[in-house]
Amino acid sequence: MAESIIMSEQDMRRVILRIAHEIVENNRGCQDLVFVGMRTRGVPLAERLAAAIRDFEGEEVSVGALDIGLYRDDLPARGVEVRIKPSELPTDIADKRVVLVDDVLYTGRSIRAALDALIDYGRPQRIQLAVLVDRGHRELPIRADFVGKNIPTSHRDDVQVMLREIDGDDRVVITPVEGE
Amino acid sequence: MMTTDQPPILIRGGRVLDPGRGIDFLGDVLIEGGRIAAIDERVESPEAEVFDASGLLVCPGLVDIHCHLREPGFEYKETIETGTRAAARGGFATVCCMPNTDPPADSRATVEYVQRTAAAMGAVRVLPIGCVSRGRQGHELAEMGELAEAGVIGFSDDGSPVADAALMRRALEYVSAFGLPIINHCEETSLSTEGVMHEGWVAVRLGLHGQPPAAEEAMVARDISLAELTRSHVHIAHVSTRGSVELIRHAKERGAPVTAEVTPHHLTLTHEAVAFTAEGANTLAYDTNAKVNPPLRARDDLDACLEGLRDGTIDAIATDHAPHEAVSKMCEFDQAAFGISGFETALAACLSLVHEGKLDLPTLIYRMTAAPVAALGLERFVPGLGSLAVGAPGDVTVIDQEALWVVEPEAFASKGKNTPLAGRTLRGRAVVTMVEGRVSFCAEAAIAS
Amino acid sequence: MSSNAVERRGKSSAAAVREPPGEPLPSAVGAWQRRHVLDLDDFSSEEISLVLETADAMKEVLAREVPRVPTLRGTTIITLFYESSTRTRSSFELAGKVLGADVINVSAAASSVQKGESIIDTTRTLQSVGADILVMRHKASGAPYLAARHADISVINAGDGWHAHPTQALLDLYTMRSRLGDVRGRKVVIVGDITHSRVARSNLWGLTAMGAQVVLCAPPTLFPVGLDPADRDGCDELALPPVRFDTNLDRAIEGADVVMALRMQLERQQSGLVPSLREYSRLYQVNSQRMARAAPGVFVMHPGPMNEGIEISMEVAHGARSLVEEQVANGVAVRMALLYLLARRR
Numbered sequence: 013m014a015e016s017i018i019m020s021e022q023d024m025r026r027v028i029l030r031i032a033h034e035i036v037e038n039n040r041g042c043q044d045l046v047f048v049g050m051r052t053r054g055v056p057l058a059e060r061l062a063a064a065i066r067d068f069e070g071e072e073v074s075v076g077a078l079d080i081g082l083y084r085d086d087l088p089a090r091g092v093e094v095r096i097k098p099s100e101l102p103t104d105i106a107d108k109r110v111v112l113v114d115d116v117l118y119t120g121r122s123i124r125a126a127l128d129a130l131i132d133y134g135r136p137q138r139i140q141l142a143v144l145v146d147r148g149h150r151e152l153p154i155r156a157d158f159v160g161k162n163i164p165t166s167h168r169d170d171v172q173v174m175l176r177e178i179d180g181d182d183r184v185v186i187t188p189v190e191g192e
Numbered sequence: 193m194m195t196t197d198q199p200p201i202l203i204r205g206g207r208v209l210d211p212g213r214g215i216d217f218l219g220d221v222l223i224e225g226g227r228i229a230a231i232d233e234r235v236e237s238p239e240a241e242v243f244d245a246s247g248l249l250v251c252p253g254l255v256d257i258h259c260h261l262r263e264p265g266f267e268y269k270e271t272i273e274t275g276t277r278a279a280a281r282g283g284f285a286t287v288c289c290m291p292n293t294d295p296p297a298d299s300r301a302t303v304e305y306v307q308r309t310a311a312a313m314g315a316v317r318v319l320p321i322g323c324v325s326r327g328r329q330g331h332e333l334a335e336m337g338e339l340a341e342a343g344v345i346g347f348s349d350d351g352s353p354v355a356d357a358a359l360m361r362r363a364l365e366y367v368s369a370f371g372l373p374i375i376n377h378c379e380e381t382s383l384s385t386e387g388v389m390h391e392g393w394v395a396v397r398l399g400l401h402g403q404p405p406a407a408e409e410a411m412v413a414r415d416i417s418l419a420e421l422t423r424s425h426v427h428i429a430h431v432s433t434r435g436s437v438e439l440i441r442h443a444k445e446r447g448a449p450v451t452a453e454v455t456p457h458h459l460t461l462t463h464e465a466v467a468f469t470a471e472g473a474n475t476l477a478y479d480t481n482a483k484v485n486p487p488l489r490a491r492d493d494l495d496a497c498l499e500g501l502r503d504g505t506i507d508a509i510a511t512d513h514a515p516h517e518a519v520s521k522m523c524e525f526d527q528a529a530f531g532i533s534g535f536e537t538a539l540a541a542c543l544s545l546v547h548e549g550k551l552d553l554p555t556l557i558y559r560m561t562a563a564p565v566a567a568l569g570l571e572r573f574v575p576g577l578g579s580l581a582v583g584a585p586g587d588v589t590v591i592d593q594e595a596l597w598v599v600e601p602e603a604f605a606s607k608g609k610n611t612p613l614a615g616r617t618l619r620g621r622a623v624v625t626m627v628e629g630r631v632s633f634c635a636e637a638a639i640a641s
Numbered sequence: 642m643s644s645n646a647v648e649r650r651g652k653s654s655a656a657a658v659r660e661p662p663g664e665p666l667p668s669a670v671g672a673w674q675r676r677h678v679l680d681l682d683d684f685s686s687e688e689i690s691l692v693l694e695t696a697d698a699m700k701e702v703l704a705r706e707v708p709r710v711p712t713l714r715g716t717t718i719i720t721l722f723y724e725s726s727t728r729t730r731s732s733f734e735l736a737g738k739v740l741g742a743d744v745i746n747v748s749a750a751a752s753s754v755q756k757g758e759s760i761i762d763t764t765r766t767l768q769s770v771g772a773d774i775l776v777m778r779h780k781a782s783g784a785p786y787l788a789a790r791h792a793d794i795s796v797i798n799a800g801d802g803w804h805a806h807p808t809q810a811l812l813d814l815y816t817m818r819s820r821l822g823d824v825r826g827r828k829v830v831i832v833g834d835i836t837h838s839r840v841a842r843s844n845l846w847g848l849t850a851m852g853a854q855v856v857l858c859a860p861p862t863l864f865p866v867g868l869d870p871a872d873r874d875g876c877d878e879l880a881l882p883p884v885r886f887d888t889n890l891d892r893a894i895e896g897a898d899v900v901m902a903l904r905m906q907l908e909r910q911q912s913g914l915v916p917s918l919r920e921y922s923r924l925y926q927v928n929s930q931r932m933a934r935a936a937p938g939v940f941v942m943h944p945g946p947m948n949e950g951i952e953i954s955m956e957v958a959h960g961a962r963s964l965v966e967e968q969v970a971n972g973v974a975v976r977m978a979l980l981y982l983l984a985r986r987r
Contacts, residue, residue, distance in 0.1 A: 079698060082710040082740075082981075090985040091674050095694065098701035132707060393867035393876045397682075399782035399804025399839060402866065468880075475679070478783035490874040524760060524781035526802070 018163055019184035024144070027160035028057070031142055032064035034158050039109055042071040044137065046105055050114040050126055051079045051097060056177040057144060058113040076101040078112075083125035099129065106134040111158075115173035117143040120154035145184060147171050198629050200224035202237050203590060206245030210252055210580040211554040212562025221250055223586040226629035231580050243624065245590055249553075252561040253285020253316075253587025253627060255578050257568055258350070258375070258429055258453060258510035259535070261287075261318070264305060265294025270515040270607045272306065275535070276315040278513070278606035280633035282535040283622025285587035286317040286577060287513075288568070290350045291328070298323035298334040303342040315632045316625070317587070319345045319573060324363050324374060330355050333363055340370040346568055348375035350429055351485070351530075355381060357414055364424035373425040373451070373568055378411035378436070379403075379486065388526055390463040390487040398467055398476060400525060405433035405493065408486055412436045416443040419450050427567060428452040430512050432486040434496035441505040451567040453510040454497045456541040457532055457612070463488045465612050466525075480521045480528035482612040484514070498550055501559060508564035509556075511538045515608020533608030537599060539591065541613070543620035546593075553593075586629030593620045673982045677789045677796045680805035681846040689850055693815050695978035696971070702739060703974055713742035716984045719772040721763065722799065723749045723779040728945060728969060729799050729808075733776050736976035742984070745772075764788040764796075774983055777801075795983045803837045809944050810843035812975040814851060816968050817899055820940055825852035828936070830893050832858040832925055833903025833952055834914075835886075836865045840944045841903060849882040857886040858893040860925065862914045890925050897935040901942045902927040905952045918951055928954035932962065940964050 019027070039045055042065060049058030055077045062073045081096030088094045112126055123141060130139060142158035147165040163186065165171060170187040174180070203221045208231060210216075220235035221228065230237075256279065262270040270278075272289075279287050289306065291297030297306065303320050310318035322339035324347045326332045336347060347367060354360045354376055363374055384407035389395050391402025412428055416439060419426040431437060431452050443450045465482040482488055500506040514531025521528050542560070545551040565571055565578035576584025599616050601609035625633040673691060681689070702708055718737040722730055730746065737744035749763070760779070767775060774795045777785045782802030789796040800806040817824050829848055835841050835857050848855050857864070867873075868884055887893035894900060905921060915921045932939060941953070941963045949955045957963060 081698065082702065082712040084712070087712075087716075087985055090676070092985075094673070094982075095691070096698040096981075097694070098698045100701075128711065132709065133705065391866050393873055393881050396865040396867040397881050399802050399842065404866065475683075475789075476783070476786060478786050492874065522761060524779070524784045524787060526781045 015185045015187040017183050018186050019145075019161060021182040024160075024182050024184065027144065028060050029064055031158045031160060032061045033068070035061070035111055035140075035142065036065060036069060038140075038157070042069060042073055044108045045073050046076065046103060046108045046110050047073055048076045048078050048101065048105075048110055048112050048126075048130065050112060050122065051077055053115040053173055053175055053178060054078075054113045056175050057115060061113060061142070074102050076103070078126055078129055080122060080125040080129055083129045085121060085125065101133055104134055105130065105136045107137045110136040110139045112139060112141045113143075114141070115144050115175075116171055117141070117146045117154075117156050117159075118149060120150045120152035123154045124152055144173055145171060198226065200229065200237050200240040201626070201629065201631070202235060202240035202242045203245050203250050203588065204242055206248045206250035206590065208250045208580065209554060209557050210561070211558035212252070212579050213581060215580065216554060221580060221588060223588060223626060223629045226586050228576075228580055228582055228584045228586055230582060243590070247592070248623065249557075249591040249593060251557050251589050251591060252578050252580050252584070253589050253625065254283045254539070254560045254622075255286045255564045255570070256284045256511050256513070256535075256538075257288045257508060257564045257570075259287045259289055259513040260292065260515065260531070261289040261306075262515065263293060263309065264302065268517050268607070272309045272318065273313040273315070274605060274607050275513070275515070276310065276313075276318060277633075278533075278535040278604060280315040280625045280627070281605050281622070282511075282537070283539045283589040283591060283625050284316055284535065285589060285625055285627045285632070286319065286574070288319045288321055288345055290348060291321055291323045292349075292351045296323050296328045297321070297344070298326055298328065298339070300338050300342040303339060303344055307343065316627050317574070317585075319570065321345060321375065322347050324349045324354050325359065328352060330359060333359070333366060336363070336367055337370070340372060343573070344372070345570060345573055346373040346375050346427065348377065348429065350375065350377040353377050353379045353381065353411055357418070360415065361418050361422060364418055364422040364426065368422065368424040371425075371569070373427045375427040375429050375568075376411070376415050377429045378408050378415060380407045380410040383407035383410065387487070388483060389466050390489045392463055392490050394463040394467050398478065398525075403487055405435050405489070408433050409435040409439060412439050416440070416448055416450055419443075420446070420448045423449060425449045425451070430455050430458065430486055430510070431497060431500070431506055432458045432489050433493045437496045437500040437505055441500065441503075444505060451507045452500075452505065453508045453564070453567070454501060454506045455512045456509060456534060456538045457484065457488060458486075458497055459494065459501070459509070459545060460541045461488045461612060462491050462494055478525045479612055480523070480525055481532065481610050481614065483521075483525065483528050483530055484532050485530040498545070502551065502555065507559070507567040509538075509542060509559045510564065511535055513538075513606070513608075515606050516610050517607070518609060521610050531608070531610060532612065533601070533604065533606050533610045535606060536604050537611055537613050537618065539622055540597075540618035540620045543593060544618070547619060586626055588624070588626040589622050590624035591620065592623045595619070595621050595623070597621055673985075675983070677785075678807050678979055678983065679785055679789060679796065679798045681807045681810050681843050681850065682805075684847070684850055686850050686852070689811070689814065689847060692811055692975065692978050692982065693818060695981060696815050696974040699974040699977035699981070700971070702977070703970075708739050709741065710739065711741045712981060713737065713740040713984050716742040716773045717745070717771050718742050718774045718776065718980065719745045719747055719767050720776040720799070721747045721749060721767065722777070723784070724800070726778060726800070728972070729778065732969070732972045733799065733976050736973050736980055739973070740977055740980055742980065760784055760787050761791045764792040764794070768792045768794045774980060797979060797983065800839055803839050803842070805843045806839040806944075807843050807847075808972070808976055808979060809840050810847040811979070812968055812972040813844055813901070813942060813944070814847050815971045815975050816942065816964050817940070819967075819971070820964065821898060824848065826854065827898040828854045828856065828896055829899040829901065830856045830858055830897040831901045831903065832890055832893070832927060834863045834905055834909060835859040835903075836863050837906065837909075838903050844901065845882060845884060855884060856893050856897075857884055858890050858925070859886075859888065860915060860921070861888055863909070864888070890931060891934065894931050894935050897939055899940050899942060900927055900932070900935060901944075902947075902953045904944065904946065905948055907948070922951045926952060926954060927957055929956060929960075932957060942968060945969065
């Protein structure tokens with residue numbers, strides 16, 4: 013399978029830094045800011061964004077983890093492995109400015125589920141979306157506020173974000189899947 | 193049942209096996225006028241219909257001394273007609289039916305009803321058993337003298353034990369005047385109460401109440417004592433435990449007037465059949481078709497019964513055919529009726545013991561022909577019963593030991609489809625059953641010769 | 642709370658979580674295949690772990706101010722209880738409602754239990770009415786197996802006769818694990834009327850699968866015949882796990898990490914199985930003196946409802962080592978996990 017690297021470790025580092033700056037600029041500071049990473053890979057990304065902000069602003073942004081397994085718009089088929097984990101929001105999100113963080117934005121359905129989940133926790137002041145990669149093909153009217161890189165793909169492609177916290181190193185690869 | 197105007201039938205070239213009379217050779221049997229007319233290595237009879245029995249066994253018509261025909265009163269479970277047709281398909285030419293009907297056979301009228309119905313509609317010979325106690329209630333003796341005159345071949349309160357020891361003693365004393373046996377279903381109900389299967393690890397696994405072997409053995413011991421005390425004949429029905437076999441063995445060594453029988457299911461199935469079936473290996477079956485009284489026991493008990501059959505401690509194999517309507521088995525295990533519909537699988541189940549080398553064929557056939565007759569003294573009711581002696585009734589069972597067939601309860605002649613062997617492939621079956629010279633059952637394939 | 646849950650990664654799948662969320666992950670060991678939960682006897686330790694991990698997520702939902710998720714919206718759950726029960730039934734009802742399912746309670750009055758036509762017919766009727774999951778409690782062992790065999794819906798056994806109570810055993814395991822960590826190698830003593838206890842049986846299966854050491858303790862008349870190694874009649878370990886048992890609680894309780902007391906039915910004295918409740922409690926009550934012989938960090942559990950003063954002393958029942966209330970709370974989370982795992986697209 014011919015996989016190609018579309019973002020290297022260095023690309024990712026720069027992009028995360030840029031997004032962190034955009035978030036702070038767009039929100040005019042870190043007041044009431046909360047990052048909520050979507051399991052699984054959105055969580056380390058959210059932590060890296062918070063770490064970057066800590067570095068250049070000296071401000072602490074809380075980071076939480078959101079599992080959307082209970083908010084899917086369908087139930088998994090019998091025999092399909094599912095593992096849901098508890099969500100962890102370290103703070104009450106009422107009136108906060110929440111930034112949802114995910115690795116890849118595709119159809120938008122995960123984000124819709126995440127919005128439902130977040131609202132069950134409380135009523136934030138606003139919710140924004142930051143993604144590392146936007147691969148297009150939205151099926152719902154959802155858009156990201158902060159995007160690392162736009163990558164045009166076809167449905168048959170497989171886009172994977174690898175993170176050193178989970179996969180051992182940092183890169184984004186695209187693998188064209190041969191159609192049957 | 194009669195008819196001397198049947199054409200003679202010549203069964204030719206089979207292995208003629210009548211172990212009761214030491215007969216085992218390749219040869220012919222001629223049935224004429226409702227009786228065995230000739231039996232030899234070669235018999236000629238120009239007018240006879242010839243049946244080619246090469247490769248098959250030719251035995252005396254099998255005799256089942258314990259079954260339930262359910263009529264009168266429970267015709268939705270079985271009738272004398274359907275039950276005897278099932279018996280014929282199973283190779284049985286004579287059956288002895290238990291009196292737990294409604295009304296129970298504690299009066300001449302009921303006994304004669306059974307005899308008349310059997311004569312008119314029965315496919316095989318039916319010999320009735322009368323009640324020990326009035327109404328089978330276990331309190332007072334039934335009018336056993338009248339029942340004896342009516343022609344019962346013995347007395348029993350089966351499905352229930354004769355619980356009261358004093359009553360059992362009086363019954364044994366009383367029947368000695370007629371020389372008839374009391375057949376007892378040995379179950380000390382205070383020990384077995386609520387038990388729905390054998391008390392053992394399978395019952396633990398299934399969370400079901402069990403019946404301990406002691407429930408049977410306590411009463412076997414009691415009945416042996418009473419038989420010796422009264423010098424009157426007790427026949428122990430459906431023996432199932434090692435302890436019972438050992439008690440009977442010692443009693444016989446002492447010369448006590450005790451005989452015994454065992455069912456095919458107690459020789460081939462253990463309590464595991466309740467929990468585990470071949471398919472659905474992962475889930476507990478709670479198979480109500482394996483719910484029977486006495487219950488299927490542990491492997492050791494099964495082995496003891498086989499041993500008892502081999503050494504003669506147990507005289508006879510008897511099916512205890514107990515048909516039930518479907519709804520009484522399609523429910524939670526605790527509520528299901530007890531009983532296995534056994535006529536049509538009994539022979540094959542027993543032949544499996546021969547195929548596995550656990551029992552030799554002549555012993556098996558003996559225990560299904562001459563031995564049950566001797567155990568209950570049926571000779572004096574039907575001279576020559578259970579044998580191929582010249583002049584004996586023309587009861588013959590022809591058996592194909594190798595025929596493979598699948599047990600399909602829906603195809604049973606019996607109304608009772610309750611068998612734990614549903615779907616199994618068995619090896620061996622009766623292909624012809626003749627009663628008094630008349631063909632009562634003939635498997636289609638058998639005619640192709 | 643479940644900060645441990647976040648840390649428990651490591652085995653997370655190497656495949657990226659792709660969108661859309663319905664996209665099947667490569668089917669792996671531990672994928673849930675069951676249609677029914679009838680007993681723990683054929684659960685692997687991986688399956689049990691999956692249930693317990695899923696229950697962690699459910700516990701978090703229960704801790705919210707508004708404990709509700711839309712996961713089982715459109716799923717119909719029917720509880721069919723032939724035996725009355727407050728805690729188990731309401732636990733299932735709450736579990737279903739928190740998950741957004743429609744929950745209907747059907748009470749089959751004891752007098753209307755006719756010969757099982759009613760179990761099979763009732764199950765089929767409920768299926769036609771639209772039930773997706775049937776939660777059944779019945780006094781006859783094997784009843785839920787009958788229902789599962791004759792209908793097309795999922796069946797959860799909420800207790801059948803003396804045979805099984807898998808959801809109780811799972812919540813017991815969950816509770817033990819949350820306090821002890823791994824139960825592997827831990828000594829768990831179950832004391833009480835073992836013969837008539839479905840809780841004891843299911844716990845025996847569950848604890849054995851997870852590697853715990855189980856000791857059953859009861860007066861000889863309350864031990865089922867057939868557990869004794871001598872009675873095993875060639876039965877292999879898959880058919881019934883080897884079990885240690887003791888009729889002496891003072892001896893059995895030594896070094897125990899968990900003591901589980903079973904409810905002593907008051908009828909057992911009437912049927913002569915124990916001479917008196919007084920004698921039973923003298924010899925088998927879980928009280929502070931006996932607890933002193935157990936391991937230092939020992940916990941006490943009870944499936945409830947408790948006969949305080951009989952099988953368990955009041956002070957132990959409400960003492961610091963008692964996990965009884967946690968068991969009840971965990972029951973909802975564990976049942977939510979099972980409902981979630983069973984409610985699948987076909």
